[in-house]
Amino acid sequence: MTGHITVVGLGTGDESQLTLGVWRRLQEASPHIYARTGRHPVFAWLQENGIAFTTFDHLYERHDDFEDVYASIADELLALASADPQRKIVYAVPGHPMVAERTTQLLRECCPEAGVELAVLGGESFLDQSFLRLGFDPIEGFQLLDATRLGAKLLNPQLHTVIGQVYDAFTASDAKLALMDVYPDDYPVVVGHALGVEGEERILRVPLYELDRVEGYGNLSLIWVPRSDEESLQNRSFHRLHEIVEILRSPEGCPWDREQTHASIRKNFIEETYEVLETIDDDDPDAMCEELGDVLLQIMLHAQMEQETGAFTVYDVIQGLNEKLIRRHPHVFGTKEADNADDALANWQAVKDEEKAKKGVDTAQVSRLAGVPRDLPGLMKAWKLQKKAAEVGFDWDRIEDVYAKIEEELQELREAAGADEEEARAELGDLLFAVVNAARFLKADPEEALARTNRKFVARFSYIEQKLQENGKSFDETNLEEMEFFWQEAKKVSKNSLS
Incomplete structure (x- = not known):
């Protein structure tokens, strides 16, 4: 090994929270003590006892992002340890080194590769004070979350939730918004400032919507959301x-x-x-x-x-869907690119073809019409079948050709209607299929087009019913001529409403 770093926890309050082992290590290491931040109650007492130390507070001013600050601290500590292998560096952090302390994790990742020996000495964490001062037992169900990475998907109302890293009102505001996705706006939450620090501790119980209005957020602040078995919370x-x-x-x-x-x-x-x-x-x-x-x-x-x-279970369904979405969007979750919707669809189809190949499906032997669900509504299925056939060139050249085909099928329907009932049904199907072709050329979904006509019919027929009712009539007391009059009137009303 080419150096030594010992991470020690200072607890979350004053010097009374220091363990004897940490205190002795601090005495031995002075002045080679480096603190993540000097904003901690213990450091004034260390100075009174002649313990010299250096803080990394200047790095907070140099970087805009906490992760960059923590990475810089780890880099500087490794450089110091490597420069003098005989020097035993002590790195002091608030609370417990393994609780909500990102720099410890970075050192654990980097020290072996750098050849630096790393040791960690525990201290009282803010969790100890949370259990003590807020008065809940974590055995009832408990989770610790980071305010800077809080999301609704992490929250479980059946667990006590302690939220750390609430550095300021902005962080508290972000936490409030995440909590409001799960809890009602007036749900009671507790804010704890400097728990266990005599003369500085403040515990405030507020409704959730006031969370970011509380004053005094800082390095020693947390939020506690009490657990609840209330059914309204579980139902979300x-x-x-x-x-x-x-x-x-x-x-x-x-x-x-x-x-x-x-x-x-x-x-x-x-x-x-x-x-x-x-x-x-x-x-x-x-x-x-x-x-x-x-x-x-x-x-x-x-x-x-x-x-x-x-x-299988519904969770297998969800897993399969998640994996498929990621796999078929390589332009989002991978390295491929898609500048427009057509590119995205091409990527989707390419991945789909790869999946079939892996399953042993020879796509060259599969019908071009495969993949259209058997039980789709008729118009929709006809539209999809025609679209697949058109992809290989089996299609009309001009919409005028489609119109001619519609006229041809209509004439065949007229001829069959009075002769053979079964043949008439077949010719009707041919006519509808030809009409779907026209819809495709017009870039109009036939199902949507027919649905619009159905809604229009309902609205106009309802107008007839309304007018008959206003005149004190029933359908038995009217005739087709009067109904046609109201129908034409309904058409004028609908046109005026659109203008």
Whole structure:
């Protein structure tokens, strides 16, 4: 080894929190003591006792990012240790060296490669004071999180949560926003300043929305979010949804849910999907939120049925999806590039082809029409089949040719309509298929086009119903001529509303 560094923890309060071993090491090492920061209650007492030290506070002013500060500290310590292998350097940090202390981790990573011997001596961490001063037992369930890296996905309301590294009001504000994704705005939280430091300790209980209005944030500040089993908090979590579906399908659950199979609720999936599409067409976010939940329930039920057989769980579904999304977006998660949507789709298709090859599928032998779901709605399936055929050149050259084909199929339908019912149905299908071709040339999704016409029909027919009601009439008391009059009136009303 070419040098020696010992990291010691100073505790979070005054000198009474120093361990005897750390105190002796500090006495032996002076003046070769280096402190991450001099802003700690112990250092005034060290000076009174003739213990000399150097701080790295100047690095905080030199860098804008904490990670850069910590990297610079580690680099300087390694340089000092390497310059004089006989010198036993002591590096002093607040609290415990292995609790929320990034520089210790950097030294653990770098010292072996640099040939520097590293030792770590513990000290009382801010967690000890948290348990003592805030009065909760971590055995009930506890997590420690970093305020500078806080995100809703890390939060679990069933655990006591202590948030460290709350250096200032800006950090507290970021923490508040992350917490509000999980907890109600008025959820009670506790802010602790300088816990265990006589004359400086402050403990404040505030509603969550006031978290960043508290004064006094600094190096010795933390936030405690007490645990809760309140159902409203659990209902925002995915694991609670999984638990509820498990209960519904259990022997003690719902008789109806227990009896369902993939086949019995197949139609539900289709219906719920179309209800979501309706909310999209209506531009109704509240209804969309509810209907998306109904679709998610269908996914959970199908996954739960397979979990009961041991085939897979919903977490396997999520894992497979995550891996596929990363794999098929090499321009986002890899080294490939995509300057536009066409490039992105090309990357997606290339990865998809690679996946098939790995499974032993010879893409050259696969039909060009493969990959179109069997049970798609007819118009949508026709559109996709035609699009795939067009990719290899099997397509009309001009839309005028498509119009001619529509006229041809219409004439064949007229001829078959009065003669053969089965042939008429076949000719009707040919006519619809030709109309889909026209939609494709016009770059109009036929399903969407027909859906718009359906909505228009409903609106105009509803107008007829309204006018009849205003006139005190029923459908039995009107005729086609009067209904046509109201229909034309509805067309004028809709045109005026758009102008």
